[in-house]
Amino acid sequence: MNPSFKLILALVISLEITxxxxxxxxxxxxxxxxxxxxxxxVAWKKLCRLxxxxxxxxxxxxxxxxxxxxxxxxxxxxVLVSRLYCYVSVGAAVTLTTNKLSLIRSxxxxxxxxxxxxxxxxxxxNLIPRIKQNVITIRVAGQMRGVTLHWxxxxxxxxxxxxxxxxxxxxxxxxxxxxxxxxxxxxxxQVIEVDKRDWLTMLLILLIIQIVxxxxx
Amino acid sequence: xxxxxxxxxxxxxxxLIAIIFGVIYYAAAFVYxxxxxxxxxxxxxxIANDLTMGIWCMAGPLAGFLLxxxxxxxxxxxxxxAVEMFLGDQWGASNLISGAVQGIGTExxxxxxLYKVYNWLTVILTSVTTTIITFAWDWFxxxxxxxxxxxxxxxxxxxxxxxxxxxxxxxxxxxNLLTRAHVIRS
Numbered sequence: 001m002n003p004s005f006k007l008i009l010a011l012v013i014s015l016e017i018t019x020x021x022x023x024x025x026x027x028x029x030x031x032x033x034x035x036x037x038x039x040x041x042v043a044w045k046k047l048c049r050l051x052x053x054x055x056x057x058x059x060x061x062x063x064x065x066x067x068x069x070x071x072x073x074x075x076x077x078x079v080l081v082s083r084l085y086c087y088v089s090v091g092a093a094v095t096l097t098t099n100k101l102s103l104i105r106s107x108x109x110x111x112x113x114x115x116x117x118x119x120x121x122x123x124x125x126n127l128i129p130r131i132k133q134n135v136i137t138i139r140v141a142g143q144m145r146g147v148t149l150h151w152x153x154x155x156x157x158x159x160x161x162x163x164x165x166x167x168x169x170x171x172x173x174x175x176x177x178x179x180x181x182x183x184x185x186x187x188x189x190q191v192i193e194v195d196k197r198d199w200l201t202m203l204l205i206l207l208i209i210q211i212v213x214x215x216x217x
Numbered sequence: 218x219x220x221x222x223x224x225x226x227x228x229x230x231x232x233l234i235a236i237i238f239g240v241i242y243y244a245a246a247f248v249y250x251x252x253x254x255x256x257x258x259x260x261x262x263x264i265a266n267d268l269t270m271g272i273w274c275m276a277g278p279l280a281g282f283l284l285x286x287x288x289x290x291x292x293x294x295x296x297x298x299a300v301e302m303f304l305g306d307q308w309g310a311s312n313l314i315s316g317a318v319q320g321i322g323t324e325x326x327x328x329x330x331l332y333k334v335y336n337w338l339t340v341i342l343t344s345v346t347t348t349i350i351t352f353a354w355d356w357f358x359x360x361x362x363x364x365x366x367x368x369x370x371x372x373x374x375x376x377x378x379x380x381x382x383x384x385x386x387x388x389x390x391x392x393n394l395l396t397r398a399h400v401i402r403s
């Protein structure tokens with residue numbers, strides 16, 4: 001399925017379940033998302049880790065609403081637990097099955113995201129390893145002077161942002177010297193198409209979800 | 218000050234900030250989980266969310282102060298949440314919606330000053346708007362209507378304090394360092 005469509009679908013589903021309290025509907029969505037993930041052969045470890053870690057906020061909400069709130073509404077507590085699992089399974093159905101490059105390409109070509117945003121994000125994404133290394137370097141440099149930089153130290157962020165500013169200048173210059181021009185028409189190296197099947201699948205899933213959430217008792 | 222729009226350099230910078238904070242947000246989930254485990258047995262589990270909320274809203278105000286372009290605060294916060302989602306944490310798809318909501322909250326603080334004032338007043342304003350907007354969103358998302366009123370008051374206060382300390386004071390301290398280094402036009 002087209003990456004942008006997948007993202008939009010996940011957003012719509014998440015928004016809808018936030019404003020409805022439908023336990024059965026939520027469970028069906030979770031089952032569907034998990035089935036999709038299994039069909040796509042997503043790594044078990046990743047999936048189990050996500051499902052386990054969600055237990056913590058889910059248990060907190062469940063305990064508070066089920067046992068410590070004035071009404072002790074257990075049904076509503078279960079709705080909230082299923083809602084959290086909906087978010088994480090639907091989110092995983094997008095993030096674990098889509099690569100970022102094709103998602104950004106699709107957003108640019110299919111959703112008319114201006115190319116300066118698409119390529120700006122891509123350029124930044126490719127710097128992730130350098131950002132990680134840079135943070136380690138800053139902390140080690142601090143330790144050499146006997147200064148420990150914690151995650152709440154303004155200095156750590158200050159230095160990281162100084163590097164980010166330098167990199168963004170250099171990258172923008174490099175891209176412009178290689179002929180990138182804001183707002184100029186571009187050809188695409190890899191064309192990402194939206195065909196009839198994408199539209200049909202999306203509309204069909206949306207329709208089923210409306211039935212599941214609204215029409216089912 | 219004349220009106221500025223986003224150029225390639227600003228967008229890359231914004232995305233880099235989003236990545237730095239996306240990683241911080243991802244790590245903050247561990248702080249959140251620890252707090253939740255501690256507080257749940259006494260019935261105050263959801264307060265962990267309010268206590269860490271300020272950390273999750275840092276990218277917005279920082280981007281707003283750094284770039285000073287209308288929309289930069291929203292974009293910084295939203296992209297940070299998107300990065301967090303792709304790193305794969307426990308909130309999944311709702312990260313994007315939370316990110317958009319938090320982004321609107323932080324952006325509103327700058328809008329109220331008409332993008333002309335960048336001092337402690339702005340810090341207080343963004344803290345207040347972000348607290349109100351994110352609390353309203355969590356009202357639906359986490360079913361606050363079922364909570365005891367006394368609990369809701371504690372949560373609101375906890376959230377505001379967290380917002381003030383992390384996305385307010387800490388961000389302003391970072392901005393002060395950047396101003397002294399002459400990378401922000403003051």
